[in-house]
Amino acid sequence: MTPCTRGNDPEWSEKTAEMLENHPIDVVHDDVSGVQNGEDGWLKALEFEDGSVREYKGGFAMYGAEYNNGLARELGCDINDDGTIEVDDHGRTSVDDVYAVGDCTPGHNQIPVALGQGAKAGIDAHFQLRDFPRDPELLEEQGPVRSEEVPGIPDELLEQAVDFHTYGK
Numbered sequence: 001m002t003p004c005t006r007g008n009d010p011e012w013s014e015k016t017a018e019m020l021e022n023h024p025i026d027v028v029h030d031d032v033s034g035v036q037n038g039e040d041g042w043l044k045a046l047e048f049e050d051g052s053v054r055e056y057k058g059g060f061a062m063y064g065a066e067y068n069n070g071l072a073r074e075l076g077c078d079i080n081d082d083g084t085i086e087v088d089d090h091g092r093t094s095v096d097d098v099y100a101v102g103d104c105t106p107g108h109n110q111i112p113v114a115l116g117q118g119a120k121a122g123i124d125a126h127f128q129l130r131d132f133p134r135d136p137e138l139l140e141e142q143g144p145v146r147s148e149e150v151p152g153i154p155d156e157l158l159e160q161a162v163d164f165h166t167y168g169k
Contacts, residue, residue: 002054004046007031028054060110067104084125091121099125132159 003010003020007029010017020027035048046056067083078086078094085100087093093100099121102114134145144162146155 002026002028002056004032007049049059069104071103072100082106089120090124091117092124097125097128146157 006136013086028038028050030050032046033049036045038044043054043056043059047053050063069083072085075095075098080086083106086107088098088107091099091101101117101121103109
């Protein structure tokens with residue numbers, strides 16, 4: 001592992017600095033001046049302003065900790081001390097019906113993680129907005145969901161779904 005500060009002063013704690021000093025980890029402070037990719041297109045090496053070239057098998061880019069949270073702030077969402085938007089396990093913020101996912105939230109700033117968070121938030125929003133399937137208690141109180149309540153579902157199909165799930169029995 002080689003943290004590259006790209007010429008910027010690192011913004012890590014004293015504890016992190018001590019850990020780096022006491023482990024075989026080089027910190028490169030020079031800015032990246034070039035990238036070398038192998039024939040397969042994957043990262044092979046980075047070139048630095050001091051003229052050095054370091055070979056790598058991969059890397060993670062992090063361009064800073066300035067989070068794009070302006071809209072969330074304007075909406076009144078709670079913001080964490082580090083600038084990320086406070087969310088629960090489903091991406092819900094402190095403001096009803098407002099979700100946040102990806103790099104502006106706590107956690108790993110990786111595309112696959114953001115995709116998963118987005119899917120999870122989307123599923124949660126779907127369940128929050130839909131009126132069916134109706135909870136068994138509401139079925140007893142309100143009866144089966146009718147096609148007028150769920151456009152595009154014919155009564156015959158709805159009855160099959162009700163029978164299959166044994167709602168109201």
